[in-house]
Amino acid sequence: QVQLQESGPGLVKPSQTLSLTCTVSGASISSGDYYWTWIRQPAGKGLEWIGRILTSWNTNYNPSLKSRVTISVDTSKNQVSLRLSSVTAADTAVYYCARHVLLRNYDAFDVWGQGTMVSVSS
Amino acid sequence: DIRMTQSPSSLSASVGDRVTITCQASQDITNYLNWYQQKPGKAPKILIYAASSLETGVPSRFSGSGSGTDFTFTISSLQPEDIATYYCQQYDTFFTFGGGTKVEIK
Secondary structure, eight states: OOEEEEEOOSEEOTTSOEEEEEEEESSOGGGSSSEEEEEEEOTTSOOEEEEEEEETTEEEEOTTTTTTEEEEEETTTTEEEEEEOSOOGGGOEEEEEEEEEEETTEEEEEEEOOOEEEEEOO | OOOEEEEOSEEEEOTTOOEEEEEEESSOOTTOEEEEEEOTTSOOEEEEETTTEEOTTOOTTEEEEEETTEEEEEESSOOGGGOEEEEEEEOSSSOEEOOOEEEEEO
């Protein structure tokens, strides 16, 4: 079955760039069949969609984060990466990667990673 | 931005009770709405898609209804394992989630 695993530094300094990787197993991210998405959740709060990628040239970002976000893929490693620049304490959250299935009658995040906690602090 | 307003933010009910959560969109989203369950320390799990369709493998006590701007999520008979926070999510224009409803056992 498809599994997603997030990884990356748990602590990032303010104004620096947060970099996370999502390793996908059980599916090929180069197939173009699915979007790969990043979603975050501050402690005790709700969920915020960050952005998604289908292929290297097909990305969409949350307008509120667009100026700071880059999502990319490394098909050789079957990995999806997230970079968020100029971070502040407000970016402290659990970051999830998820598979986004888009079919005629189904549009949902159906498989999620376990999430990785990132704190922004000096 | 499409804003999703969920209510209540929390509720306490007894095992076997019928539980209802509402979600209101700030504009018409037809039926472009999903419901997720998130247990403590875990990732969300899709339960209902397209407002009223049950995800494969999800117990039939979970159901959803609504269209346009007003949606309802129902647990027909609350079970101890249903303790979680439930989120609605629209996909009409990008993706936004409701604030969540925490369900506890009385």
